[in-house]
Amino acid sequence: MSRILPVLAVVLAIVVLWYAAAVKMNAAWVYDQAARAGEPAPAFSQLVRLTMNQDRPVLPAPHQVITELANSTLGMKISSKRSLVYHGWITISATLLGFAMGTGLGILLAVGIIHNRAMDMSVMPWAIASQTIPILAIAPMIIVVMNSLGVQGLIPKAIISAFLSFFPVLVGMVKGLRSPDQMQLDLLSTYNANGAQVFWGLRLPASMPYLFTSLKVGIAASLVGAIVGEMPTGAVAGLGARLLSGSYYGQTVQIWAALFAAALVAASLVGIVGIIERRTLKRMGMAR
Amino acid sequence: MKDTVTQPVITAQNLQLVFQTNDGPVHALKDVNLTINKGEFVSFIGPSGCGKTTFLRAIAALEHPTGGTLTVNGMTPDQARKSRAYGYVFQAAGLYPWRTIAGNVKLPLEIIGFSKAEQDEKVRKVLELVELNGFGGKFPWQLSGGMQQRASIARALAFDADILLMDEPFGALDEIVRDHLNEELLKLWARTGKTIAFVTHSIPEAVYLSTKIVVMSPRPGRITDVIESPLPKERPLDIRDTPEFIAIAHRVREGLRAGHSDV
Structure with missing residues (x-):
């Protein structure tokens, strides 16, 4: 309870502020309608009522977003093109594939970096440079290039996901694989252990806490990558497509519902990685 | 139980070890001559920078001497490492x-x-x-x-392994635990007959444990005194209050002081 209370307080404050902002931002339309109809400006109580349920509000009220979220998830068949479950799954599948690719690439590069001086000198600057490129600029190019190679759908989005998620894994794993101190390495040297034994016996297990921290950042980045990857494809499917089509047609409620769905997916994915982290570290005896 | 014939396990002759640092060469070990025989318990004592840990690490082939000869079981330290001739205990577990x-x-x-x-x-x-x-x-x-x-x-x-190299293994522990572990270590040594090289900062620990105490001093790291302990093999903790014990401790202290004064 003592942990939930602060969270609830913050949520309550956000909801209050949100309602206030909705009244203020949606009022212009109400005044505009009244002026066109030649009526006097509505009183405050009426104004509040008229800003709460507009079809295309500037800022939808929280209950509108929640209603839309509920309708587009529970309220329709998941095969429907308007179902957020359908779009969500498309985004999640690209996220997971991209996350797997990015994690694999990040770990491979990290292993290369710690074992090879040339890679240490050359790979890291490029990895950092890759992250300074705005993903919005490179995403359409990846889609177009892949499309010209005849690859569409899941793979190009997953590549964009991987592009964002390999980096935290790379940085975390380099740090993790280098975390054993000189004494630990000397100890293995006194056993005349070979490189593979040092890696599997010491470096890899020692890097696990670092890996999981990176994975949490990486999976959130993967989701962002998948959503961005869905935008230049012409808004066919996925949460990114819902965001884009919502903005095409001024469906702010739909945009916000998609936004919330994306946030929920992100929280769940990070939460799942967190659970796997706790279980794994506990089994390894590293959690106390 | 020990053989009466002394059999050298570790020998160092004119051993030199110079580290090249940004501030110029550092003589970690200079003209070190020492023989450790089978079954001995040898302590190395001296202030920081006297090369006692460096010498232990050189025996373990974790450092490489720049001059002189060092043999472990008749082999080079690196061959000895590869044949797993020793077990090494670090300061931290x-x-x-x-x-x-x-x-x-x-x-x-x-x-x-x-x-x-x-x-x-x-x-x-x-x-x-x-x-x-x-x-x-x-x-x-x-x-x-x-x-x-x-x-x-x-x-x-x-x-x-026949040789046990211990680098201040009890340095981070409190005195009561340290006393207990010293006692245990002596028992273990008596039971196993290992050759033990033991680095320490503590005079009582060195005197209590050792059959041979090597006093070292810094800049350059060298041996200033080697004391063969006359104490019996059986050593209850209260041996530390006997005149013999105090006399050896005094000689170690003198050796450490002498090493310091000529710096």
Whole structure:
């Protein structure tokens, strides 16, 4: 309870502020309608009522977003093109594939970096440079290039996901694989252990806490990558497509519902990685 | 129990070790001559920078001498390392947090490639030797500092090397635990007949444990005195109050002071 209370307080404050902002931002339309109809400006109580349920509000009220979220998830068949479950799954599948690719690439590069001086000198600057490129600029190019190679759908989005998620894994794993101190390495040297034994016996297990921290950042980045990857494809499917089509047609409620769905997916994915982290570290005896 | 014939295990002749640093060369070891015989318990004592740890690391082939000769079991230190001639105990226990105590002790055995049955048998034996039987299934963080260090000694003993190199193994422990472990170590030494080289900062510890005390001094790191201890093999803790003990401790202290004054 003592942990939930602060969270609830913050949520309550956000909801209050949100309602206030909705009244203020949606009022212009109400005044505009009244002026066109030649009526006097509505009183405050009426104004509040008229800003709460507009079809295309500037800022939808929280209950509108929640209603839309509920309708587009529970309220329709998941095969429907308007179902957020359908779009969500498309985004999640690209996220997971991209996350797997990015994690694999990040770990491979990290292993290369710690074992090879040339890679240490050359790979890291490029990895950092890759992250300074705005993903919005490179995403359409990846889609177009892949499309010209005849690859569409899941793979190009997953590549964009991987592009964002390999980096935290790379940085975390380099740090993790280098975390054993000189004494630990000397100890293995006194056993005349070979490189593979040092890696599997010491470096890899020692890097696990670092890996999981990176994975949490990486999976959130993967989701962002998948959503961005869905935008230049012409808004066919996925949460990114819902965001884009919502903005095409001024469906702010739909945009916000998609936004919330994306946030929920992100929280769940990070939460799942967190659970796997706790279980794994506990089994390894590293959690106390 | 020991053979009366002295058999050299570690010999150093005119050993030099110079580190090249940004501030110029540092003489970590200069003209070190020493013979350690089989079954001896030799302590190295001296202030920081006297090269006592460097010498131990050179024996273990973790540092490489720049001059003179050093042999371990008649081989070069590197050959000795490759034939797993010694077990090394570091200042920190350095147990893997993701392995149980038994798993940690098993580590060198896995690397060397003993069979599963042999591993279990050896682990059981050395855990008994350091009186940690029953703790094999615990994780390191569940044990006290003293017990962790005992586990690390068990790990060094697991593969039956004849030589035990110990670099201030009890330096981080409190005095009561240290006294207890010193007693245990003497018993273990008597039972196993290992040759032990032991680095320490503590005069009482050096005098209590050793058959031979090597006093060293810094800049350049060198040996200033080698004391053959006349104390008997059986040493209860209260031997530290006897005149013989105090006389040796006094000589060690004098040696340390002499090393300091000519800096």
